[in-house]
Amino acid sequence: MRNFFPVITVVAAIMVIWYGASVWMNSKWVYDQAARAGEEVSFSELIKDTWSQDRPVLPAPHQIVAELYKSTVQKKITSKRSLVFHGWITLSATLLGFIFGTGMGILLAIGIVHNRAMDMSVMPWAIASQTVPIIAIAPMIVVVMSTIGATDFLGKDAATALFGYQPAFMQGLLPKAVIAAYLSFFPVVVGMVKGLRSPDNMQLDLLKTYNASKSRTFWSLRLPSSTPYLFTSLKIGMAGALVGAIVSELSASPLRGLGARMLTGSYYGQTIQIWAALFAAAAMAATLVGIIGMIERYSLKRMGMAR
Amino acid sequence: MTTETVIKAENLDLTFHTNDGDVHALKDINLDIQKGDFVSFIGPSGCGKTTFLRTIASLETPTAGSVCVNGMSAEEARKNRAYGYVFQAAGLYPWRTIRGNIRLPLEIMGFPKKEQEDHISKVLDLVDLRGFGKKFPWQLSGGMQQRASIARALAFDAEILLMDEPFGALDEIVRDHLNEQLLQLWDRTNKTICFVTHSIPEAVYLSTKIVVMSPRPGRISDVIESTLPRERPLDIRDTQEFLDIAHRVREGLRAGHAYDE
Numbered sequence: 001m002r003n004f005f006p007v008i009t010v011v012a013a014i015m016v017i018w019y020g021a022s023v024w025m026n027s028k029w030v031y032d033q034a035a036r037a038g039e040e041v042s043f044s045e046l047i048k049d050t051w052s053q054d055r056p057v058l059p060a061p062h063q064i065v066a067e068l069y070k071s072t073v074q075k076k077i078t079s080k081r082s083l084v085f086h087g088w089i090t091l092s093a094t095l096l097g098f099i100f101g102t103g104m105g106i107l108l109a110i111g112i113v114h115n116r117a118m119d120m121s122v123m124p125w126a127i128a129s130q131t132v133p134i135i136a137i138a139p140m141i142v143v144v145m146s147t148i149g150a151t152d153f154l155g156k157d158a159a160t161a162l163f164g165y166q167p168a169f170m171q172g173l174l175p176k177a178v179i180a181a182y183l184s185f186f187p188v189v190v191g192m193v194k195g196l197r198s199p200d201n202m203q204l205d206l207l208k209t210y211n212a213s214k215s216r217t218f219w220s221l222r223l224p225s226s227t228p229y230l231f232t233s234l235k236i237g238m239a240g241a242l243v244g245a246i247v248s249e250l251s252a253s254p255l256r257g258l259g260a261r262m263l264t265g266s267y268y269g270q271t272i273q274i275w276a277a278l279f280a281a282a283a284m285a286a287t288l289v290g291i292i293g294m295i296e297r298y299s300l301k302r303m304g305m306a307r
Numbered sequence: 308m309t310t311e312t313v314i315k316a317e318n319l320d321l322t323f324h325t326n327d328g329d330v331h332a333l334k335d336i337n338l339d340i341q342k343g344d345f346v347s348f349i350g351p352s353g354c355g356k357t358t359f360l361r362t363i364a365s366l367e368t369p370t371a372g373s374v375c376v377n378g379m380s381a382e383e384a385r386k387n388r389a390y391g392y393v394f395q396a397a398g399l400y401p402w403r404t405i406r407g408n409i410r411l412p413l414e415i416m417g418f419p420k421k422e423q424e425d426h427i428s429k430v431l432d433l434v435d436l437r438g439f440g441k442k443f444p445w446q447l448s449g450g451m452q453q454r455a456s457i458a459r460a461l462a463f464d465a466e467i468l469l470m471d472e473p474f475g476a477l478d479e480i481v482r483d484h485l486n487e488q489l490l491q492l493w494d495r496t497n498k499t500i501c502f503v504t505h506s507i508p509e510a511v512y513l514s515t516k517i518v519v520m521s522p523r524p525g526r527i528s529d530v531i532e533s534t535l536p537r538e539r540p541l542d543i544r545d546t547q548e549f550l551d552i553a554h555r556v557r558e559g560l561r562a563g564h565a566y567d568e
Contacts, residue, residue, distance in 0.1 A: 202394050205366055209392040210415045211385060220411060224402050304401030304443050 018061055019051070025058040026050035059272045067276040078168075080256075083280050085168070089257040091284060092169045093245035096153070097180020098238055104181065105188025105237070106230075112189070113196040113222070114214060122189075130186050134244060138179050139251040145175040153177075172252050180244035184237035191233025195226025228305055231296035238288050246281060258284075313377055313467060313499050314340035314363055320371035321358060321525075331524035332358045336372070338518065338527065340501065342466075345493055347510035348503045348518050349556060350563070355525020356503045356518075360469050363501065364392055376467070388416055390467035391460025395475050397452035399444040399459075406431075406440040409459045416463055430458040433492055450481040454488070461496070468500045475505065486512055487541060494537065511535075511552045512544055519556055521563020529559035 023046065030049045034041045041049070051060040059067075068083065075082035108126070111118040145151055152159075152166070153173040159166035199221050207217050249259035258281045265273035300306045319336035322329050333355045340346050348356035361367040362374055365381035376384035384390065391412075399408045406427050413423045431437050434454040444452055453473055460468060474482045486509060493500055504510050510517050511533070519529040533552060535543060543549055 202396060202398055206392065206394065206398060207415070208366060209364055209385060209388075209390070210412045211388060212415045216415050220415070221400075224400065302402075304445055 015061060018058075022056070022058045022060045023047055023050045026053055026056045029053065029057070055269050055271055057271065059275050063272050064275045064279055067272045068279060071273075071276060083258075083261070083276065086257050086261050086277070087280055087284060089169050090242070090245050090249065090259065090281065093173055093176035093180055093248065093257070094238075094242045094284075094288070096173060096177035097182075097244055098184055098241040100177055101181035101184030101237055101241060102188050102234065105185040105233070106192055108185070108189045109192030109196055110218070112193050114218070126186055126189055129182070134179065134183060134247050135250070137182070138244075138248045141178055141182075142172075142175040142248070142251050145178065150174050168256070172254070172256075176245050176248040176252060176257075179248035180241040183240035183244035187233045187236035187240060188230075191229045191236075192226055195229030196222045198229065199225045224303065227303060228296075228300060231292065231299070234292050234296075235289050238292060239285055242281065242285050242288065310341040310343060312339045313342050314338070314501070315375040316359075316363075316372070317374070318372035319359070319362065319369050319374055321355075321362060321367060321369045333362070333369070334524040334526045336525075336527060338530070340499060340516075342499055343497050344516055345490075345500045345502065345514045346516045346518060347514040348501065348520060349505070349507060349510040350520035350525075350528070350560065351522055352505075353525070354520040354522040354563070356520050357471055358525065359520075360471055360501060360503050364390060364469055388412075388463060389465055390469050391463070391465045393453075393457055393460045393468070393470040393473045395472045397444070397449075397456040399452055399455060401444055404441050404443055405436065405447070405455050408444065408455060409462050412459060412463050418463070426462050426464070430461045433461060433495070434458045435488060448481075450477050450485060453477065453485065457489075457492075461492075461498075466498060468498050470500065470502045472503050472505060474509070482506075482509070483541060489513065490539060507553050507556050508544060511549060511556060512539065512541075517552070517556055519559035519563065521560070523564075526563075528563035529555070531555055531559070 027046060027050055030041060030046055050056070052063070053059075056063070071081060071083040075084075077084050079085060108118075108122060112122055113119070151172050151174055153170040154162065154166070156166050159170055196218075203221055203225075204217070207221060212220070245257070246259035246262075249255070249257035250263055252260075255264060258277045261277035262274045265271065265277065297306070316336045316338045319333055321333040322331050336355075336359060348359065350356050358367060362369055363376060363381060365385040374381045377387075377389050379387065379389075399405070400411070403411070409427045409430060410423055413426060418426065427440065428437075431440055434457055436451065436454055436458065439447065439451065439455075444455070447455065453476075457470075457473065460470075474485050477485070489500075490513060502510075502513060504513075515533050515537075517529075517531040517533060518527055519531065520526065521528040531552060535548060535552070
């Protein structure tokens with residue numbers, strides 16, 4: 001709560017700058033229109049116009065909020081124009097990818113810490129994998145996975161057997177999850193390696209005096225010690241998974257999800273639609289990372305490792 | 308009455324090979340420690356007392372000579388869990404309660420669950436921490452944490468206790484208190500204790516045998532058999548006998564150039 005006034009102040013400042021920028025960036029169009037009609041535009045007319053254009057260069061915040069309201073509350077959830085529908089598509093890919101990426105990252109980290117060969121060989125490849133632009137790899141992954149038939153989370157028959165129909169989000173979910181995992185496993189590997197190696201020599205010597213096996217040392221010492229590092233990596237990994245999910249939607253078909261909304265918005269010049277999807281994605285990211293933060297605070301407090 | 312030799316070091320030699328050259332940590336160490344002894348190792352920094360303790364614990368490997376613990380090599384003794392080690396810092400896991408921390412060696416060594424609880428309660432009584440079992444380490448003071456660490460070292464009934472300056476980080480008053488408690492504990496359990504310390508009064512007060520070491524290279528300067536009785540109140544530190552032994556320790560340190568620059 002003590003963050004309230006500073007946050008409100010910063011938000012207010014951003015709003016002021018935004019509205020001002022809106023006037024400035026949308027004004028060119030207004031002046032062009034006026035010049036073509038041979039009219040003069042007064043300042044108050046300029047303000048009114050720049051804040052209510054159909055396809056503004058920089059939409060005003062109230063326009064974005066109106067669009068958000070229109071596409072979430074006023075649409076049916078199953079409608080193809082509902083942001084809730086598209087948001088769930090993105091969220092499902094993000095979460096599945098996050099789970100894959102985190103799982104793989106932890107396994108790789110355990111391998112690196114316990115196996116000399118992996119220690120020397122995995123890191124360069126992991127780093128190299130992150131330097132390749134994801135926007136180039138994503139279409140390749142989508143194509144490869146559809147060729148081998150691994151696109152749907154549950155195939156049409158399996159899903160129909162379970163649910164009576166195939167939920168829309170399950171179609172094409174796997175390639176998106178793989179791409180999201182691709183971007184989220186690396187921070188987890190790096191963080192967990194550091195975390196698993198964090199116990200100091202005294203602690204390791206103590207376990208040596210008990211003649212503890214490597215597996216014992218892992219479960220009783222290394223894993224609990226790595227919890228703070230794990231949560232930090234999870235936050236970064238979650239953000240990465242969301243970015244991966246959105247990027248993957250740009251090349252998946254059918255075009256669904258928040259990334260797809262931004263893409264179709266750009267095709268049809270619907271800038272307000274783009275910004276609304278952007279806000280929705282940002283809100284989703286903030287919520288997900290915030291949830292991890294809450295779990296982190298609770299867990300670390302219970303483990304006595306809170307700052 | 309003959310007492311068996313539990314720790315025997317013969318011509319022990321240990322050299323660390325570092326980037327800055329060789330460090331001759333231990334040279335020609337010959338020492339016998341009998342069952343039930345309380346042996347203190349005292350000397351200036353860098354004289355090899357911690358290195359020697361670690362060699363007995365098989366945490367360091369000698370470059371020459373041998374050390375026998377309970378008739379086996381140090382490594383076999385470690386694998387047989389022949390001793391408990393107490394470090395200078397308590398090193399308790401913050402995510403476990405005190406009982407959980409003491410349970411750690413018992414879990415690793417495969418004690419059955421019922422026995423675990425009995426052992427934990429027993430050692431908590433020994434170190435006078437009954438009632439603190441369910442607390443977490445951060446809720447305890449430094450002295451209490453160190454007592455919990457000692458309890459952890461005692462939990463699995465090892466006959467030997469190796470202590471590396473366990474009270475070094477605590478203040479004088481807590482130290483006095485803990486010294487008394489340690490002696491009582493030793494009296495009750497009859498363990499063989501090897502105790503590394505920087506403090507001359509502590510060494511003289513606690514031990515039956517004082518090993519004075521000197522640095523560069525680390526070697527034994529003097530072995531003093533203490534003439535003090537087994538039952539020792541804290542006031543014994545003001546007696547003439549005590550001061551004589553302390554004087555002898557100082558002589559040993561001076562002879563080993565501990566007071567030189």
